[in-house]
Amino acid sequence: xxxxxxxxxxxxxxxxxxxxxxxxxxxxxxxxxxxxxxxxxxxxxxxxxxxxxxxxxxxxxxxxxxxxxxxxxxxxxxxxxxxxxxxxxxxxxxxxxxxxxxxxxxxxxxxxxxxxxxxxxxxxxxxxxxxxxxxxxxxxxxxxxxxxxxxxxxxxxxxxxxxxxxxxxxxxxxxxxxxxxxxxxxxxxxxxxxxxxxxxxxxxxxxxxxxxxxxxxxxxxxxxxxxxxxxxxxxxxxxxxxxxxxxxxxxxxxxxxxxxxxxxxxxxxxxxxxx
Amino acid sequence: xxxxxxxxxxxxxxxxxxxxxxxxxxxxxxxxxxxxxxxxxxxxxxxxxxxxxxxxxxxxxxxxxxxxxxxxxxxxxxxxxxxxxxxxxxxxxxxxxxxxxxxxxxxxxxxxxxxxxxxxxxxxxxxxxxxxxxxxxxxxxxxxxxxxxxxxxxxxxxxxxxxxxxxxxxxxxxxxxxxxxxxxxxxxxxxxxxxxxxxxxxxxxxxxxxxxxxxxxxxxxxxxxxxxxxxxxxxxxxxxxxxxxxxxxxxxxxxxxxxxxxxxxxxxxxxxxxxxxxxxxxxxxxxxxxxxxxxxxxxxxxxxxxxxxxxxxxxxxxxxxxxxxxxxxxxxxxxxxxxxxxxxxxxxxxxxxxxxxxxxxxxxxxxxxxxxxxxxxxxxxxxxxxxxxxxxxxxxxxxxxxxxxxxxxxxxxxxxxxxxxxxxxxxxxxxxxxxxxxxxxxxxxxxxxxxxxxxxxxxxxxxxxxxxxxxxxxxxxxxxxxxxxxxxxxxxxxxxxxxxxxxxxxxxxxxxxxxxxxxxxxxxxxxxxxxxxxxxxxxxxxxxxxxxxxxxxxxxxxxxxxxxxxxx
Numbered sequence: 001x002x003x004x005x006x007x008x009x010x011x012x013x014x015x016x017x018x019x020x021x022x023x024x025x026x027x028x029x030x031x032x033x034x035x036x037x038x039x040x041x042x043x044x045x046x047x048x049x050x051x052x053x054x055x056x057x058x059x060x061x062x063x064x065x066x067x068x069x070x071x072x073x074x075x076x077x078x079x080x081x082x083x084x085x086x087x088x089x090x091x092x093x094x095x096x097x098x099x100x101x102x103x104x105x106x107x108x109x110x111x112x113x114x115x116x117x118x119x120x121x122x123x124x125x126x127x128x129x130x131x132x133x134x135x136x137x138x139x140x141x142x143x144x145x146x147x148x149x150x151x152x153x154x155x156x157x158x159x160x161x162x163x164x165x166x167x168x169x170x171x172x173x174x175x176x177x178x179x180x181x182x183x184x185x186x187x188x189x190x191x192x193x194x195x196x197x198x199x200x201x202x203x204x205x206x207x208x209x210x211x212x213x214x215x216x217x218x219x220x221x222x223x224x225x226x227x228x229x230x231x232x233x234x235x236x237x238x239x240x241x242x243x244x245x246x247x248x249x250x251x252x253x254x255x256x257x258x259x260x261x262x263x264x265x266x267x268x269x270x271x272x273x274x275x
Numbered sequence: 276x277x278x279x280x281x282x283x284x285x286x287x288x289x290x291x292x293x294x295x296x297x298x299x300x301x302x303x304x305x306x307x308x309x310x311x312x313x314x315x316x317x318x319x320x321x322x323x324x325x326x327x328x329x330x331x332x333x334x335x336x337x338x339x340x341x342x343x344x345x346x347x348x349x350x351x352x353x354x355x356x357x358x359x360x361x362x363x364x365x366x367x368x369x370x371x372x373x374x375x376x377x378x379x380x381x382x383x384x385x386x387x388x389x390x391x392x393x394x395x396x397x398x399x400x401x402x403x404x405x406x407x408x409x410x411x412x413x414x415x416x417x418x419x420x421x422x423x424x425x426x427x428x429x430x431x432x433x434x435x436x437x438x439x440x441x442x443x444x445x446x447x448x449x450x451x452x453x454x455x456x457x458x459x460x461x462x463x464x465x466x467x468x469x470x471x472x473x474x475x476x477x478x479x480x481x482x483x484x485x486x487x488x489x490x491x492x493x494x495x496x497x498x499x500x501x502x503x504x505x506x507x508x509x510x511x512x513x514x515x516x517x518x519x520x521x522x523x524x525x526x527x528x529x530x531x532x533x534x535x536x537x538x539x540x541x542x543x544x545x546x547x548x549x550x551x552x553x554x555x556x557x558x559x560x561x562x563x564x565x566x567x568x569x570x571x572x573x574x575x576x577x578x579x580x581x582x583x584x585x586x587x588x589x590x591x592x593x594x595x596x597x598x599x600x601x602x603x604x605x606x607x608x609x610x611x612x613x614x615x616x617x618x619x620x621x622x623x624x625x626x627x628x629x630x631x632x633x634x635x636x637x638x639x640x641x642x643x644x645x646x647x648x649x650x651x652x653x654x655x656x657x658x659x660x661x662x663x664x665x666x667x668x669x670x671x672x673x674x675x676x677x678x679x680x681x682x683x684x685x686x687x688x689x690x691x692x693x694x695x696x697x698x699x700x701x702x703x704x705x706x707x708x709x710x711x712x713x714x715x716x717x718x719x720x721x722x723x724x725x726x727x728x729x730x731x732x733x734x735x736x737x738x739x740x741x742x743x744x745x746x747x748x749x750x751x752x753x754x755x756x757x758x759x760x761x762x763x764x765x766x767x768x769x770x771x772x773x774x775x776x777x778x779x780x781x782x783x784x785x786x787x788x789x790x791x792x793x794x795x796x797x798x799x800x801x802x803x804x805x806x807x808x809x810x811x812x813x814x815x816x817x818x819x820x821x822x823x824x825x826x827x828x829x830x831x832x833x834x835x836x837x838x839x840x841x842x843x
Binding site for chain 1: 394397398400401404690691692693694695696698701702705706715716719721722724811812813816818819820821822823824825
């Protein structure tokens with residue numbers, strides 16, 4: 001039994017649109033070749049227009065007060081348009097790697113821009129489900145406060161153990177190892193790229209070996225500490241995954257701005273020298 | 276008052292609490308013994324047989340605790356058409372008028388006039404929106420549409436020009452001794468007319484609980500209330516029920532005369548709901564039973580208002596098969612089977628009240644005589660839903676336990692798709708003066724999250740008790756909106772909302788200074804919540820802003836949405 005969320009995706013429409021957007025300049029370019037004209041000007045402008053359309057997605061996000069269509073439709077066309085620019089780029093340059101230093105810099109940044117776009121798309125397709133699977137939901141901005149709360153709870157559990165049992169084994173162990181863990185988000189690489197297995201193994205390794213040195217009463221406090229550490233692992237995963245999903249844009253957007261600026265200069269040069 | 280810390284020295288038991296009692300908080304705390312004596316001498320109340328009332332809820336105690344005296348000045352509005360209310364009124368002194376036709380315009384009722392912006396007006400928000408959130412202009416806060424009533428304690432919307440209203444609108448006189456408002460109070464339905472005081476007046480306001488008890492114990496009041504309901508609403512309700520669509524006028528009249536009215540659960544269910552939430556207890560086991568599996572039905576149940584849960588016994592618990600809302604029927608399949616087989620068949624399922632339910636019970640013999648011979652299709656059975664795997668029950672059980680089924684435009688986020696980018700929050704803020712009207716957090720089940728955004732409920736308990744009627748349903752589309760001009764910041768709606776979807780917000784002037792009350796210098800607050808972007812072109816900005824189609828506004832009453840079993 002699942003809520004019937006209405007999806008507006010139409011892969012056929014997207015594919016047809018992309019094919020059309022590619023077929024028109026390709027056919028037009030052939031026509032210009034037959035007329036002994038340079039097709040690069042046409043494909044170059046077509047590519048530039050497509051890039052401007054892609055850049056307009058960010059403006060759409062900022063202009064949510066105006067009914068400019070759903071952001072979901074914009075994203076779909078943004079993704080399709082991104083792939084389209086690759087094909088148009090190859091159509092425009094006639095090769096995978098152009099000659100000339102300026103063009104090579106432009107091509108390098110263009111490929112990098114496409115790569116970051118694909119990475120971002122992949123991140124946004126992968127991480128949401130993994131985050132939902134944790135069963136915990138937390139707003140990114142509240143994570144530092146949540147970690148501070150978990151640390152306070154952990155320290156309270158350790159203090160309670162010392163107070164109740166008079167034994168300092170657990171507190172010593174906490175200071176030596178788990179305190180480091182509870183201080184801030186840890187195990188970025190494990191959470192971001194390796195499915196959190198190493199991070200979970202580390203927590204297990206810190207909790208279990210010390211158990212043999214603890215009395216019955218102390219073990220209850222260790223169990224509480226382990227439960228808090230488990231929750232902290234989920235919070236850490238949320239932190240790194242959400243940060244990745246936000247921060248890839250910090251690479252993608254500046255790159256997009258640079259590529260558009262270089263393309264403008266490239267167009268200007270082409271037309272100036274054509275005079 | 277309700278909770279008091281005891282000074283008992285019972286060992287290791289923690290602080291003891293006195294159990295809250297029904298009349299810990301009287302409706303009218305200022306009511307004196309003299310007032311009660313005066314009320315008891317009124318002919319309408321003197322006619323009530325006080326000896327029929329039990330000792331623990333005597334008529335005198337009901338009057339003392341479940342009523343209050345409302346003093347009005349000429350022009351004060353008493354009730355507005357479309358308002359939800361939990362009380363009825365008896366006119367003690369003065370004259371009232373009920374507006375028959377045409378309806379009073381929204382601005383006279385203190386309601387918001389929704390003007391949908393055009394494309395250019397929407398665009399202008401880009402430079403007109405201020406950096407400071409929740410700014411109110413002097414014009415917006417100084418409008419005098421509400422004033423203190425004659426007691427100086429409650430705020431009321433008032434009509435400034437009574438002769439003009441009487442001139443332009445057809446009205447009827449409501450004189451001393453008249454009782455009104457009981458149908459909306461008992462039936463949980465909107466008020467059907469607007470009433471205002473033509474002269475200075477004094478009313479006895481009886482809250483729902485007291486009215487229920489008087490109706491229960493006094494034959495005269497019961498007959499009066501039931502008769503009014505029969506003559507006003509019941510006939511059209513039966514006529515609108517598909518099962519009776521084929522019946523002639525005579526048969527409908529017969530059904531109207533013999534149908535019984537029943538209510539289950541608490542009118543103010545949001546209070547008990549919050550307690551259940553705090554105790555983390557829920558489920559059909561804690562809900563009032565309307566009909567029990569295995570019992571023989573003595574009539575068809577029509578849901579008039581509220582929600583009910585259909586369950587079947589499974590192991591040591593009750594399994595939710597589906598839920599019923601206004602317009603749904605229960606017991607039809609079993610009654611039809613009994614009629615065809617010529618022998619009584621027991622109920623295959625149980626029915627419990629989810630919060631509050633208002634029911635009609637149509638006697639079996641009338642169905643057998645008038646309805647079943649015309650029934651073309653065999654009614655679907657709720658019990659067929661039990662064939663689905665147990666693992667598929669979770670979402671439905673969760674939605675009913677949490678009472679999200681009340682939502683007509685709830686914000687549901689698919690966490691499998693949501694990238695937590697907060698574009699929805701930013702879009703909401705940019706269309707609401709810099710402050711979002713929802714919180715992207717809430718209860719989750721599996722990968723679904725119902726966020727803290729107004730659900731525009733089918734049973735909007737937030738609207739009960741608003742002293743100025745600032746929170747109301749918009750004329751079109753039924754969206755629950757707040758008129759900022761008439762909101763006095765009392766917080767009644769925010770504390771009533773069971774889902775914590777209304778936020779009291781401090782407002783500021785155009786320079787960014789917090790606006791404070793001149794008398795006590797406390798910050799002025801306004802109730803804020805999602806308005807579904809009623810004034811924006813293009814619909815809810817949050818939905819439009821989600822790039823991943825993770826966010827939707829859903830109606831949980833939609834049968835197809837949840838795979839909920841439909842039935843005859």
